[in-house]
Amino acid sequence: MTDTTISTIELPAPVKMKKEEFNDEARKLVSVLRMLECSEVEDNSLVRWEVEDRGSDVFLVHPTVLRPLAPRAGVSARSSIVAEIEIDDLEEEACGIDDAVFTTTTSVSEWAFSIVYSETWCVPVLYFHVQNSDGSTMSRSEMLNLIEYTDSASASWDFISEEEHPVTGVPSLFLHPCQTAARMELLQSSTLYQESSKHELKLLCWMAMVFPALKFRISPRQYALLNAKVKIT
16 A cells, blocks of 8 residues: 655655766666566566656656556456556567557556656656546546545645656656655665665665555566666676
8 A cells, every 4th residue: 555644754864866876877777677688577567767868957768658447347457467568569579468468458548757856855756647548638636546546635645746847848747755755764774775775776776666656566576687687787
């Protein structure tokens, strides 16, 4: 269950990232992700990030992802989850997935993601835009329903808010930075993280913590694979 009750939190020093650190980690993470084989890419994961460099503004973007709105009667949950793949991978040769996947759902939503460094909070922030299959923008309330958000409407604004994308200017939803701070504080307080953090990317740790809030993930297996690749780069 997503922790959505935190309204404000003062960022402790260990949680913060400098802008230069974010830029460096973003580039390194993308190079590591490109090392993944198709067999290592799991369902429902976001691992196709690319760096966009606009002068002093460096941010990460991900190919649009299709997510089923509702599986047809009799379709297994596995088939429904498999439909959550990138639009760029619709060709039959892409990681062995063919067009038959999309016959398992009645309709889909289209998710576009980016990760931008917040100079105010000194942490990464996940921005996203969701469209229905007819091209119309999905409302914030519809999106909250899709990810099965259950807390109060007032609390939801401390979880997911709306504003113009700080780089592109496109109206977007974003995971509120206080959630990032809370999750990173929890992560960095763990003994396991303190013992292994010298060989890990903060940005990858952050992704593993925040993606589940939107029903995406980096699984423990995939996280271990990526960290193994980090160590050899």
